[in-house]
Amino acid sequence: DTGVSQDPRHKITKRGQNVTFRCDPISEHNRLYWYRQTLGQGPEFLTYFQNEAQLEKSRLLSDRFSAERPKGSFSTLEIQRTEQGDSAMYLCASSPGGGLADTQYFGPGTRLTVL
Amino acid sequence: GIQVEQSPPDLILQEGANSTLRCNFSDSVNNLQWFHQNPWGQLINLFYIPSGTKQNGRLSATTVATERYSLLYISSSQTTDSGVYFCAVVSKGRRALTFGSGTRLQVQP
Numbered sequence: 092d093t094g095v096s097q098d099p100r101h102k103i104t105k106r107g108q109n110v111t112f113r114c115d116p117i118s119e120h121n122r123l124y125w126y127r128q129t130l131g132q133g134p135e136f137l138t139y140f141q142n143e144a145q146l147e148k149s150r151l152l153s154d155r156f157s158a159e160r161p162k163g164s165f166s167t168l169e170i171q172r173t174e175q176g177d178s179a180m181y182l183c184a185s186s187p188g189g190g191l192a193d194t195q196y197f198g199p200g201t202r203l204t205v206l
Numbered sequence: 207g208i209q210v211e212q213s214p215p216d217l218i219l220q221e222g223a224n225s226t227l228r229c230n231f232s233d234s235v236n237n238l239q240w241f242h243q244n245p246w247g248q249l250i251n252l253f254y255i256p257s258g259t260k261q262n263g264r265l266s267a268t269t270v271a272t273e274r275y276s277l278l279y280i281s282s283s284q285t286t287d288s289g290v291y292f293c294a295v296v297s298k299g300r301r302a303l304t305f306g307s308g309t310r311l312q313v314q315p
Binding site for chain 2: 133136182195197200
């Protein structure tokens, strides 16, 4: 049983460029989450999918951010017109869904640096 | 929204010592998880423990849901235990985890 995988692991980009990250959840996990973590802080929720439906978005998810989960499998997170304040670790998690014992498992993250 | 407070923020131990990390939360929760974040940023699941007590080797955790706190015990600490420990909760009616600000643990040889 492979864990959550994310690609790329590191991304360096110039301000104003667009970037896209991919997350592959644990197979058969219905729920997928994106979080963002800045230096010295705990992760903060960005958005959540139940299968292919995006059910919740944080106020942190500005108009420059968009996430998709086509066919309820992998997910992508795109940031348009990146700003230096977008520099952070972007974490993806998945959980099986159904019932209350819904443990979230995290991927290794994508570290974004905006120059 | 729900507030999660962790204490202490920093902890330095000698190898072999025991420690207790605390997590207070401000509202009822459906889910509480403890994580260890390694130096590469990977969040490693330690416990799913919305209530009760669990043990896994040198680690154990207790959550008293009615009093809105959880404790993580580390016994006979090792240098590999170093890193940041996060408590995270899911409040009722939500799905996302809300994280505390973490306890940074350093175990010295």
